[in-house]
């Protein structure tokens with residue numbers, strides 16, 4: 001790349017849209033190039049170091065009902081970015097500051113101190129790696145902490161079942177559950193990922209790709225599931241519902257099972273009534289006021305080794321489409337990142 005070129009990924013018009021509007025496909029990614037943007041008054045220029053592919057890429061391309069419209073073809077793609085401010089005309093954001101935010105998926109992004117969600121850029125604290133700024137101190141860690149500490153609060157002795165246990169949020173949630181005196185049980189796909197999740201802090205694992213998912217959950221959670229921290233939905237939610245304890249809680253964090261395919265029906269919802277269950281969800285961007293407190297705690301636990309990150313890092317700008325699509329097809333081991341520079 002020459003010094004004046006800004007490599008970027010743009011939203012394409014796919015002719016491989018086999019999922020009928022349900023997910024990202026390869027044709028959504030079009031390689032482009034532009035000039036490195038000039039910094040205007042009040043702006044900063046961020047040089048990207050890592051991209052974090054996640055469901056927000058899907059949301060921007062497909063739109064999020066009630067939140068925002070799909071990006072038009074030809075628009076620079078957006079996503080989680082960790083990088084360094086290399087030029088600044090904004091006194092609040094000096095050159096050299098390492099930041100994260102939802103920015104352009106380009107070598108260089110302009111910002112006025114906020115990101116594409118209208119949220120202030122997040123400073124990466126000294127001593128914290130840029131990748132960790134995106135993961136543990138980013139959406140993964142903060143969702144894991146808020147889901148447990150603010151929206152459910154497991155009690156000592158509770159069994160907490162976490163789906164997506166090998167993913168960004170699930171792998172951190174599994175390590176935070178013992179802080180509440182509760183027992184983390186995870187769900188992941190395949191023996192290899194289950195073994196890795198056990199080594200990463202889960203007390204027991206359930207393999208959703210093996211047979212008899214409800215029976216496996218019953219065996220791993222003999223006292224019942226007091227809290228189901230659900231990142232996946234679909235058949236996993238259905239299997240968890242028949243294993244809930246009386247007065248248990250279901251936290252809907254994500255729905256990965258629904259992103260790439262037509263959603264499957266939930267058959268066991270009547271257990272919500274029969275067991276007096278509570279179900280709630282939360283959206284990360286509705287709780288910006290809670291991020292700083294969460295990030296401070298998470299940074300502390302990252303430094304003292306309580307939280308160990310499980311990263312799956314791809315190298316290079318050209319790796320972006322495959323890496324971004326992998327999250328929708330179970331091809332990820334830990335939180336996927338792409339190192340750009």
Ligand SMILES: NC(=O)c1ccc[n+]([C@@H]2O[C@H](COP(=O)([O-])OP(=O)(O)OC[C@H]3O[C@@H](n4cnc5c(N)ncnc54)[C@H](OP(=O)(O)O)[C@@H]3O)[C@@H](O)[C@H]2O)c1
Nearest residue numbers: 055164166167168169188189231253254255256283284330
């Ligand atoms: N509530 C919010 O504000 C908020 C914020 C961020 C993310 N989210 C959502 O939270 C969820 C987890 O996010 P993340 O960043 O942790 O994702 P991630 O790192 O991409 O991990 C997702 C995990 O889901 C599993 N998975 C994929 N397809 C599956 C399927 N069909 N059935 C079962 N498991 C499947 C994969 O594990 P295996 O390899 O084991 O299949 C993968 O490890 C996503 O749905 C995301 O959209 C919500």
